[in-house]
Amino acid sequence: MELATTLKGQTVQNKVREIGINPGYWYPVYWADQLKVGQVVPVTLWQQSIAVYRDVGGKPHALENACPHKGVELHKGQVQDDRLVCPYHGWEFNSAGECVNIPYFPSDQKLPCANARSYPTEERYGMIWVFPGDPALVPLRQIPEVPEYADSDCLMIPITGIFNAHFSISNENTMDVFHGFLHKNLQGWFDPALLNLQQTDDSVQADYRVSYRGTLIKFLGLSADDNGVTTRTVSIHYQYPHYHSTMEGVSSLYLMRLPVGPNETRSFTLLFLPKVRLPAWVQNLVKPILIPLVRRFLFMRFLEQDIEMMESEQRIFRQDPQRRYVEVNPAILALQRVLVRQYEQFVQQSSQLEHPSQLEHRYTETETQPFKESFVATASE
Structure with missing residues (x-):
């Protein structure tokens, strides 16, 4: 990446940690x-x-x-x-x-x-x-659309996330597919590549290619090559202030953000596994067992590792807000620009009003x- 882009990323990153929200959107507050x-x-x-x-x-x-x-x-x-x-x-x-x-x-x-x-x-x-x-x-x-919610045969897993970190940090974590290294002991993804990136005033769309191996792909019902590896496209769509992420043919993930304050963010998450399709009467029998198992042993193990990193990032920033950083992921830079722009637009629009x-x-x-x-x-x- 060119030096100019890197330096620009440093400037925006420091600024994005201090901004507030644009309140002109719907936010989830309770289940x-x-x-x-x-x-x-x-x-x-x-x-x-x-x-x-x-x-x-x-x-x-x-x-x-x-x-x-x-x-x-x-x-x-x-x-x-x-x-x-x-x-x-x-x-x-x-x-x-x-x-x-x-x-x-x-x-x-x-x-x-x-x-x-x-x-x-x-x-x-x-x-x-x-x-x-x-x-x-x-x-x-509009409240973000969740079409899978009406599909009674699609397994839905609600998840609550609580992060002691600024909402920009938690949002960057979701957009950052290059941190698979963190989850290597969980047989997470590897060899990520950014395939496509699009940005508007209030959204970022990033498509990544990622590879998986191990028991995770068996649980998700994915086919593998002779080396036991499967490759999929992960699409991450940030439409301010919420996320929708999909893994090709495997899952659909909605992360609805609740910015609590400068040092706390909550997430109301809906995970859909379309391939785990069961008749409604069967789901009613197995849901009380299956949902807690998937939430605890599939999703939360990854999330807990992410939370540790996000909260560490927040602590270091609070100790030294002027510290310089080097960001090399264009999708993160695009996301930071959207976050800052949304807040600045709100400030500008409300400057002449109460x-x-x-x-x-x-x-x-x-x-x-x-x-x-x-x-x-x-x-x-």
């Missing part, structure tokens, strides 16, 4: 089957604490995890019908974040204009999704009028 009716849980989406709850009708909602009255965390409250009730004074907020009841106000007392920020929320592909950006952008942004995460609670003298004298008198008796 849908883990959020029960009437339950409220706290989640964090790029340093924003959010209370996610499922109302009595089964619909999920998301509010800023801070009561506009005293700032108490709303996830410590309870769900009542479609409302979230603050645990401190019992103020009730509907799914739009509007205060609809204060239990100690007389029935004819005007409620204060005290709104908790609400977030567009969807339940799809077994996940709860939240849109943290400008709600006006929701019609323009930041979407900053809400002003404006009260007029009328809206914050004291309790009626009759109420005060009653309370003092």
